[in-house]
Every structure is written in structure tokens, then in C-alpha cells.
Amino acid sequence: MLRLAIVDDHPVARRGLAAILAEDADLEVVASVAAPAALPGLDGLDVVLCDLYLDGDRPAVAAVRELSRVTRVLVVSAASRPADVLACMAAGAAGYATKDMEEDALRAAVREVAAGGFHLSPQLAAIVGAAERSRPGGGTALTAREREALDWIARGMTHAQAARRMGVAPSTVDTYVKRIRARLRLGNKAELVWFARNLAEGDAGGRGGPTG
């Protein structure tokens, strides 16, 4: 039995997430609160599902960093600015899921994170891929094969599908994903600044949309 907590300022979203998780008898939601401070205690929690924007507009990077010290955090958001997602990954989050994802995929993501893994959702793969492409000077932190894996996952492929397309073993793609995570964790502040700048500039036409 995995013990989960939900942190989201939107009551309907909290209830919806809880209902999706409740369909799996192995998942138990022990707390569902609007802010991290309201969590009764982090002891024994396997995963905290944390909304990216807890107070409307600012990303909950600090909260993710605090929580990641003691437990595993799966960032869950509807819309988001790519740079905010990357900042949360650098702060130690173990994955990024979106509120409109399929229920079974969400439950799988939670189990993956609870097992100590990293959930590279298609959206996160797309964000990391875009950030890679926009690196100044054309340099890259990932190998060409890692970037290729990112591209296929962004298009909705499973690791196994991506592996077949790339002509490698599925375990090789798993390894790529681990390396990508390590790379994200190492991301220093300067890199996040250019992630943010490059993505924000591409975002200038008001496409950022609201956050939540």
C-alpha cells in the first residue's frame, strides 16, 4: 500500500485526483490539502502530488525543494510555463504529470515515482527537448540518442516503442531517461535562466496562458 498526499489549491482538482487514485486499491490518499504547510506530516509518505502553481501565479519551486528533501514529489499541473517545470525538476521533483492525462497513466506515474523512478511524461519530454534545442551556441548537455529518445516520448510513445523505433533495447531507453533526469538535477541556476529566457521568448505571443 502506497501512502500519498495531494497538495493543490483547487478543491475540485483535489477531489478529482483523489478519485482517480482511489480506483487503485494499492494507492491510499492520506492527506489532501491546499498548501504544503497544511500537510499533517511527511513521515511515511511515499509520494506527494504537488500542484505547480499553488498561489495562482508563482511556481511552487521552493515547496518542491523542501518536500523533495524528505519524500518524492510528482509535480501535477494543468497548464504551465516550461521554465517553471524545469525549475521544479532541478529542485528535485521526480516527475511531471498533467491534470488532463489518462487516469491509468497517472496511476502508473505515481507508482513509478514511489518506486524511486523518474516520470518523464510526454509534456516534460517536449519541454526538455525544446530547452535542449534552444541552448545558446548550439551546445548540448544530452547525447544525440538521448535527445532522440526525448522526441519519441514527447510524441506519445512508450519507452518500448521508442526503443524499437531507435533500434535499441527498451532498457537502453530507460538508461537514457535516468541520464536525462540526472542532467536535469545538475542543472544550475545559470542554465535555468537561459531555459527560462529562451522559452519565454518563444512564448512571447501570449501563449503562456494562465497557470494552474
Add this chain to the structure above:
Amino acid sequence: MDAAARPADAPVPARPGEAAYPGEAAARVVRMEAWSLLATRSAALLNVAVALGTGAGGGQLFGPAVLLAAALAAESMLLAGWALRRGRPGPWAGWTDLAAGCAALAANAALVAGADVHTWGFFAYPYTLVGSCALGLLLPRAWQVAAGAVTLALAYGAADHLSSGQPLWNAVPNAASYLGIAPVVWVVARWLRRMAADLDASRAAALDLARRRAVAAERERQARMLHDRVLQTLETLGGGTWVADAWMRDQVRAEAAWLRWLVERGGAVPDGEVPDLASGLQALARDRARDGLRVAVRFPPPPHDDLSGVPDAVADALLGACREALTNVIKHAGTDRAVLWAAVEDGTVVVTVVDQGRGFDPAARPRGLGLSRSVEGRVADVGGTVRVDAAPGAGTCVELRVLLPEPARGAADLH
């Protein structure tokens, strides 16, 4: 949304009347030119008045001189009055004024005798000299102004020579004065007009930017409200078992997905008869939801999500091909999920249709009939290619690629 509900700091949408900046600086320059015309002509007529005053006892043909002066005054006031009331007159006014000046020089020379040409009696000279400012204001081209000034100089020289009987070179210093005035006025006026045009252009650009920002901010505010109050609830209802009927749940999901897409692009509803590729894919996903297929539509982060440069014919072909590929998923894949993904990379629009259904063995099966004809045919018609990856039990990926024509390649190519 009524005014009372609008927060005090909310941007006020632009009024439609502000759409075109009127060119205020340019209008002020036209006004200033008209006043300059009036001022220089008044100064020129002052010379005439002084001449008539001092020449009154000179025993000349005083009556005709007064008549000539009156004609000059009438012409000047007509010109300045026109400019003040109706704006900058056309070049015709310049040529007319030039003709009047030459005629005045000839008439005045006929009225004064011999040495009197070099006295106040020849008032047409100072009058035309000061009045030639008008040529610089009224004639648009440099050569026209130069020709006008030279014509006046020649007319003066001829009048002086014929009337005084002195050698032609004697008139050169006075005649040369004409060459300095109109060209300088022309240069300064041209410079002012250009400055005014630049100023108007930058003001118009600033206004336009402010208006577009206001519109974008208002849209974003409304999108945020939709997001916070409607969308999250709709998305929650589309999941789980809140809605008992599976078909209805799919509708809710599909509408929520469309609303999310709308909200994330800043609330701008695409206009025009032909939907662009992005909205076409969204519409396709909603259509397929009615057949029980849940289609997630995804785009990469900017700038690779900019599909606006995809020509209509290519978008039509890709949408048709995607529709067929999704039909194949419904018929053969044995799954109710699929993912559509579209991006522009290196000047190529790439669309993939991925499912995790039962797949097929491309070697054993002679390319699904539907796939080869309806998908590959459509994409090949616009010069694109199709790649199908599939394996039994491991889903299918159909990838469509079309190279975009040069001018349509967008910002995505800068990387």
C-alpha cells in the same frame, strides 16, 4: 462583462476609432508651411509698400505701379489663404507663382526707366527674392526648385539688362541671390516633413503595440478566469466516474481539451474559413471522441509549435491523412486512445499519430490498405512522406513529414 466587474487596474480595450494614427506631426508641418508662406509673402509685400511710399514723388508711372503692387498682393494672399484653409497646394501653385514672379519682373522693368531699375522703383526684385521661399515649399522635387530659382534669376537679369542698358554681368550678384533662397527652404522643409513622418510612424507603432498588449492582457485575464473556474472542473468531470455515461464523459473530455488548447494559446479563437492545422487537429480530436476514441493533441513548447506557416493545401492534406490514420486506429488497433502530435522542425512540418494498440507486422501485411491509399496518397500529393512503425502487440506510429516552402518557414528555423 460589465464595467463594474472590471478591476480598477484592468486594461481598457482600445477604441476602434484609434485604429489608424492620424499623422499629427505631418499635419502640424503642413500648417507650419502655410504660416511660413503667409509670413514670407507679408515680408515681400512690405518691401513693395516701402517702395511705393518712397517712390510716390518720383514722377514715375505711379498708377500702373500701384496696380502691379495690388496684383502681387492679391496673388500672395490667395496663395497663403489657400494653404491655410486647404493645406499644402500641389506643384501647380509653385509653377503659377513662378510665372507670376517672372511677369512681375517684366512688368516692373517696363514701368521704370534706365537707372531707376536700381532704386526702390524696381520693387519686383525684392518682392520676388523674398517670395521665392514659396518655390521651396510648393515644388516637391529638387530639380524643380533649382529650375524655378534659375528661371527667376534669368528673368531678373534679362529685365535688368533690357531696362537699364547695363551689361548682363552687372546683374549677376543680385540674380545669384535667388539661387540661395528656394533651395535652402526646400531642404529644410523636406527634412521637417521626414522628421514628422518618422515621428508619426513611431507614435503609430507605439499605439499599436499598446493596443495589442491591452488586448492580449484582457484575453489572458479572461482565459485565466476560464481556467480557474471552468476548465479544472470540466477536466475533473471528464475523468473518474463522476459522469456515469462513458460516451458523455468522452464528450466532456474532448470539450475540455479544446478549451484547454484555447486557453493556452491566450484565448485567441482562430478566425477564417479554413482552420489552421492546430485548430484542425483539435477539431479532429473532438470528432473522434464522438466515435469513442480518446485523442490527445499535443504540441511542443514554442517556437516549434508555430504551425501558422503551414500552407492551407498542406494542412488539408495532413488533416485528411490524420483522419484516416485515426480511423485505422478505431478499426484495427483495438484501443480507445491515440496521441496526435504536430511541430515544425527545420522547415518541415511533422505530424505523428501514435497508439499503443495491437499493432501489426508490416512485413506480413501488405501495408494496411487504408494506410497506403488514403494516408500516403494525400501526403504524397503535397510532396510529403509517410513512415509507419508498427510491430505486433506494440502499437503503431504513423509519421507524416512535409517540407514547407521557403517563405513559410517560421521562427522555429532560427535554431
